Amino acid sequence: MALLSSFLSLLLLLLTIASADSGPPSLFFPGLIYSSSSLKNPKPRTTITYKTHYFPQTLDHFTFHPQSYKLFPQKYLINTQFWHKNGPIFVYTGNEGDIDWFAANTGFLPDIAPKFNALLLFIEHRFYGESKPFGNKSTSTAKKLGFLNSQQAMADFAVLIRSLKKNLSSEASPVVAFGGSYGGMLAAWFRLKYPHVAIGALASSAPILQFDKITPWTSFYDAVSQDFKEASSNCFQVIKGSWPELQALSTYKQGLAELSRTFRACKQVRSIYSARDWLWEAFVYTAMVNYPTAANFLKPLPAYPVTEMCKIIDGFPPGATKLSRAFAAASLYYNYSSSQKCFALENPSDDHGLSGWNWQACTEMVMPMVVSNESMFPPSSFSYKEFSDDCEKNYGVRPRPHWVTTEYGGTDIKLVLKRFGSNIIFSNGLQDPWSRGSVLKNISDTIVALVAEKGAHHTDLRSATADDPDWLVDQRRQEVQIIEKWISDYYKDLEGA
């Protein structure tokens, strides 16, 4: 039983529900109705358009085979409307999806660009979106996918930024890296590996310590569980109790038909594990995006959606099964807009082109996770051996589970970075289960942690809205202040140089 969770595309490998109640539960579904007014997202303060460009990028920066020199078009988005020449360049270090999606969900940058007279640059990560070195065949074989990894991605960023600055005749412009989630890891690592390219980094919700044994393997699912338990102890218990009810459906003939009906499946489901994964994803992702305002990152959701889910569960009439309540709660995630008449449980859509992440998780991005008995999920363990065998089977290569900590560090991070490096903000919201694998304490005067108890997955990178709570306004204000200091120090040093 090997479990490995992966940002926006959960990789559920060999997970088995460890216990099951006997007998079929009776299922019940009350339906969910939302008024259209609650669907309105708060309007962002700034609207902005980006120009799309494509940069001829080198396929392999770290070998010199004739093939390494192959160029592929790497997409990037740029906005210069606020920029003054030699002014700062704010770079979003793109992560595992198409870059337009990340740009649309990183309103913090256009919000602050006018204040800084900053140029905005969003660089798409290789092998995602339109930046596929071998076109549609890019993910077909290990021979092609072999070029997909974080080191190559950061070298792409460095090469592209250098070239852009030269073309703009603005070599002296200070560059600040921004990123969320895996993009935040890239931003932090980019500052550490390419300090000559970026003067600082805002790494939002970047779990750079989720590797090897740095962070306890139980922490992620314990954190999800804690979010639900804090919203409602009953809610937590209901979800925890729903898995045995689900398991029990597999023990009798009509179980799957009943499950399909209850879960409004568009097609009859072939396995209870489809329903399990569907529920599982809903709870995990909702915890991640437990934002204080209505938002539409992964799906359209109301403010504090974990609380809303628990209200659904807690509001059920007595006698309803736990599984039906869990389903109703999960429906909030999948169908807040009420547009779904049925659910494609076994054909989850990949709207943002995230599938390359599974390759990355099977090579370098190995973040082992287990589910403890105390969590609300079915307990599970993790075995490097089994995980490795699965990756070999699926991709023809095995993970290098200790490579990330060899290449980027992480073990004893305070000891290592106390006297090395500078200008990194690790921002986190404790609602986000990924926060447990990030840096939550200051490392030095200039490598600092900003922690928001009520924050979720890179909340700070989202557009400011009129509904933002004070702690969020304050978190962003601190970030702006710190970045201002980096930039003013840079210009001061530049003058004195």
Added chain:
Amino acid sequence: MALLSSFLSLLLLLLTIASADSGPPSLFFPGLIYSSSSLKNPKPRTTITYKTHYFPQTLDHFTFHPQSYKLFPQKYLINTQFWHKNGPIFVYTGNEGDIDWFAANTGFLPDIAPKFNALLLFIEHRFYGESKPFGNKSTSTAKKLGFLNSQQAMADFAVLIRSLKKNLSSEASPVVAFGGSYGGMLAAWFRLKYPHVAIGALASSAPILQFDKITPWTSFYDAVSQDFKEASSNCFQVIKGSWPELQALSTYKQGLAELSRTFRACKQVRSIYSARDWLWEAFVYTAMVNYPTAANFLKPLPAYPVTEMCKIIDGFPPGATKLSRAFAAASLYYNYSSSQKCFALENPSDDHGLSGWNWQACTEMVMPMVVSNESMFPPSSFSYKEFSDDCEKNYGVRPRPHWVTTEYGGTDIKLVLKRFGSNIIFSNGLQDPWSRGSVLKNISDTIVALVAEKGAHHTDLRSATADDPDWLVDQRRQEVQIIEKWISDYYKDLEGA
């Protein structure tokens, strides 16, 4: 006319002597006799033996193709006689030759190991010595050589060191990187890129600024010329005047026969350029190893060999040609031990397996050099285009001349590292022409430059001898003090962590 010089294996491409006198010079050779006593190298204080091991190293750290996982045996030398568990590990980051040779010429480490209770580790650079991923065929094609570069080499170091520390159950041991020349570049870059592996680096004679246009392209040959001019103005003038005399030999029928006789060639030379390169190398290398004591790094040589060469030139009877004097001076370099009865001008030996460097110079290690009119060498220019065409012709790939500064920085190094990084010593001797491309001024409190006016190419890394001048004793004393501080800070931080 493209000229590119490369540490220990000079790459003389398309160099043409730009001017030539008319008429043949009459050549004259007085012969060189040295007493056997002057041949004795001062005895190093410490004798030490290393155990040889081979580590199963990954072929390609930065891609995940099935082939990337191939393992090759990487050689390393280890000595534990002074080591206490959890005591420091001093790593020599091997450069472009067999590691035994560098170990034999880095007596500084065994000299200081007892004081630090340090383990000594010399890691051979991939594709050199015995560490050839494809055995004897490793350098046969670009497809194989493609894996030879500095990024892969440093990843090798990181992986090997991590594994060794684990096997020794000594994960808390602080690691300090040491290297000279290209190995010094690797040591400095290793500290910058892998601060979680090495707590500091002594980068001796490491010209990390010899790339792009950071250091003037004329500086290297101007520095060689300055060494000779400072030893004797006449000496400089004689060498400068010898090239036209050599060129003139190509203008008449018996010129090459005469040249061969005068230069004691074992076989008649086919081109005056063989003699030119032979002289050229002698002057350049002698400037590099212009050590204050007798030494045998590249060749056995007396103390201050540039001065000795100039004594030969200045001691000639009136009427001798400049070329004959230049030859006599160069003979000091090739034949100080008087063992050569004739010289293999056209078949230079490669005793230390340095040939892989030409590949590195044709891919990432592009350090353009030109010869100014003021230097003692025939003027030459450098063209990226011509150089690139030559590399394409020789290796089937083209250089990436701006890659090193993209990957490692260097431009505005003070601006970049003033507030980033720590614990690097850049040590240099100004006799060494490579010093012009290194860091000669302190960057911060902890990234410091130690400059010895009379020092040569990584003089400080050599064994201490009874004849060492005070400035050298003092330079090494400062290095030890600084390294002591790094280590005591580390242990202090470790206790407080």
